[in-house]
Amino acid sequence: MTAGWDAAAYDSRFSFVTSLGAPLLDLLEARPGDRILDLGCGTGHQAAELAARGCSVTGLDDDPAMVAAARGSHPEVAFLIGDAQESVPGGPYDRVLSNAALHWMPDADAVCRHVRAAMVPGGRFVAELGGRGNVAALTRAIHAARADLGLGPAGNRWYFPSPAEHAGRLEAAGFTVRMIERYERPTPLAAGDTAADWARMFGQALVADVPADRRAEFDAAVDAHAVAAGLRGPGDAWTADYIRLRFIAMAA
Secondary structure (H helix, E strand, C coil), X not given: CCCCXXXXXXXXXXXXXXXXXXXXXXXXXXXXXXXXXXXXXXXXXXXXXXXXXXXXXXXXECCHHHHHHHHHHCCCCXXXXXXXXXXXXXXXXXXXXXXXXXXXXXXXXXXXXXXXXXXXXXXXXXXXXXXXXXXXXXXXXXXXHXXXXXXXXXXXXXXXXXXXXXXXXXXXXXXXXXXXXXXXXXEECCCCCCHHHHHHHHCHHHHCCCCHHHHHHHHHHHHHXXXXXXXXXXXXXXXXXXXXXXXXXXXX
């Protein structure tokens, strides 16, 4: 996963990540008393909602700032710092939820294995992550801005699979895939935010080396290329070109 999140900005300006993941809670089919892992829990709002439904919830995230914010806002939930690519603590779990987090974990095979090992047979794993082609236009705008400033190529560690690719990983780890779908979900940014603001929050690996004294020039270039890609609409409304992958898998 990635580290160095601005937890306050994540909640105040990018809260669409949590709100658009709300349908996952219904797909999870959680029951009172279920032991649930919220994998990549962020600031903990979905974990808290599940706890309010009578579930025993553990939130796991590898970013200390996110976990600190979650603990401060939701002391009734146990939040842990950890990386599911290395291990999944606790369990066994009846349900595992993950919203907008798995694409930050490029060792997807390890994640699937560790999640399966932490679940009871028949447990339900429900998640949404970036799918193949996610934020392609935004990423191209960032790379074009880098070229404008004479910066070299920069890689990222996102994992944006196709349905077949991720289904194969789940099945190899011991899951039965009940549903997996890829869909386009163009997502409006908060009022006042632009493509450059999105890059600051979610594209850290692509922008971290931009010199501070050229940051304004870089941001303007990102926005100009994003406008050319059609990511700014009427009324200065900006959109992120999200493509999501959603699945339900059962632990065999």
